[in-house]
Amino acid sequence: MARIRVLFESGEPERVIEFDPAKAPFQHDGRPGSILDVLLANGIALEHACGGNCACTTCHVIVKQGGKALTPNEEEEDDLLDKAPGLTPTSRLGCQAVVTDPNAEITIVVPRYTINQISGAHG
Amino acid sequence: MVEREARLVRVVEHAPDTRSLFLRLPPGERLEFRPGQFISCLLPVGEKPPLIRPYSMASTPEDEELELCLNLVPGGPGSRYLLGLTPGAAIRLTGPWGTFVLDRAPDAEAVFIADGTGIAPIRPMIRRALATAAHPVVLLHGSDGVPLYGRELTALAGSHRLLRVDHVAGARLQDEVVRRWIDADDDRSRHFWICGVGVIVRTLRDLLRRGGYERRAVQYEKW
Numbered sequence: 001m002a003r004i005r006v007l008f009e010s011g012e013p014e015r016v017i018e019f020d021p022a023k024a025p026f027q028h029d030g031r032p033g034s035i036l037d038v039l040l041a042n043g044i045a046l047e048h049a050c051g052g053n054c055a056c057t058t059c060h061v062i063v064k065q066g067g068k069a070l071t072p073n074e075e076e077e078d079d080l081l082d083k084a085p086g087l088t089p090t091s092r093l094g095c096q097a098v099v100t101d102p103n104a105e106i107t108i109v110v111p112r113y114t115i116n117q118i119s120g121a122h123g
Numbered sequence: 124m125v126e127r128e129a130r131l132v133r134v135v136e137h138a139p140d141t142r143s144l145f146l147r148l149p150p151g152e153r154l155e156f157r158p159g160q161f162i163s164c165l166l167p168v169g170e171k172p173p174l175i176r177p178y179s180m181a182s183t184p185e186d187e188e189l190e191l192c193l194n195l196v197p198g199g200p201g202s203r204y205l206l207g208l209t210p211g212a213a214i215r216l217t218g219p220w221g222t223f224v225l226d227r228a229p230d231a232e233a234v235f236i237a238d239g240t241g242i243a244p245i246r247p248m249i250r251r252a253l254a255t256a257a258h259p260v261v262l263l264h265g266s267d268g269v270p271l272y273g274r275e276l277t278a279l280a281g282s283h284r285l286l287r288v289d290h291v292a293g294a295r296l297q298d299e300v301v302r303r304w305i306d307a308d309d310d311r312s313r314h315f316w317i318c319g320v321g322v323i324v325r326t327l328r329d330l331l332r333r334g335g336y337e338r339r340a341v342q343y344e345k346w
Binding site for chain 2: 027028029047048049050051052053054055056057058075076079080082083
């Protein structure tokens with residue numbers, strides 16, 4: 001079984017999710033087997049304003065451990081992450097990062113804020 | 124995440140499967156957004172509602188009503204639901220969202236490339252660009268039928284000396300981009316905003332970036 005440990009910057013208690021990547025998809029949003037897919041199916045309402053289609057940055061997560069067990073970033077994901085608040089070298093979009101390793105041990109942090117929802121000065 | 128409830132106030136048909144939905148928020152409420160952004164509609168559809176579907180604003184932030192322009196996606200439950208609504212219907216939404224935006228014209232030529240309904244977020248971007256532009260603003264719109272907002276945008280070009288609007292067949296977009304902005308000159312100072320459905324968006328992005336434009340000068344939104 002793969003395992004994702006989810007830490008919340010907001011201070012909510014951490015969660016540990018065990019799952020079998022071969023059984024993806026677990027629900028209908030994000031890439032099948034993605035961090036978003038796994039979290040939503042396990043009761044963690046990770047934001048995904050675009051429906052999990054790699055069109056916003058609201059599902060931004062920071063991978064603390066086990067990043068190699070995820071599919072690599074594609075150009076589209078990197079272009080969006082460019083604009084994500086609080087970007088780190090191990091940032092990923094939850095809708096795009098798919099867990100492939102059946103024995104993955106991954107730790108992620110869900111950032112506190114989502115300032116994708118912004119109004120510019122000209123609003 | 125603030126959830127709002129808008130009312131559908133009218134529907135305008137552009138083509139048999141393409142319509143604009145005009146939404147109004149409750150009195151006193153206003154959606155402050157940046158040209159190019161979208162809202163997420165929370166639709167009572169499917170086995171585990173809500174179904175979240177993003178739709179770009181085709182209206183400007185200054186307009187009283189929010190305009191969403193969409194076409195019926197074959198097998199798409201979101202567009203089927205929305206296009207089945209009649210005036211008076213309530214629509215739950217969050218937003219604005221998205222980073223495909225234009226706050227002011229760049230200090231260089233601004234080029235907008237739209238494929239079909241991809242014109243929706245670009246329409247308010249062009250308005251904003253014209254309000255702040257000192258350099259040319261160009262729209263290349265690929266369509267297979269009558270271009271959406273074609274008459275309006277052509278008329279706009281007639282009244283703004285900096286704006287040029289060209290409509291081409293969707294299948295010609297790629298060749299036109301190469302001809303105009305890669306082969307024609309060595310100027311790589313232009314900024315691009317590309318929007319459309321599917322692979323054409325990536326194709327155009329790659330052509331321009333590999334053709335010498337800075338990565339961040341080529342913004343895009345792929346539906």
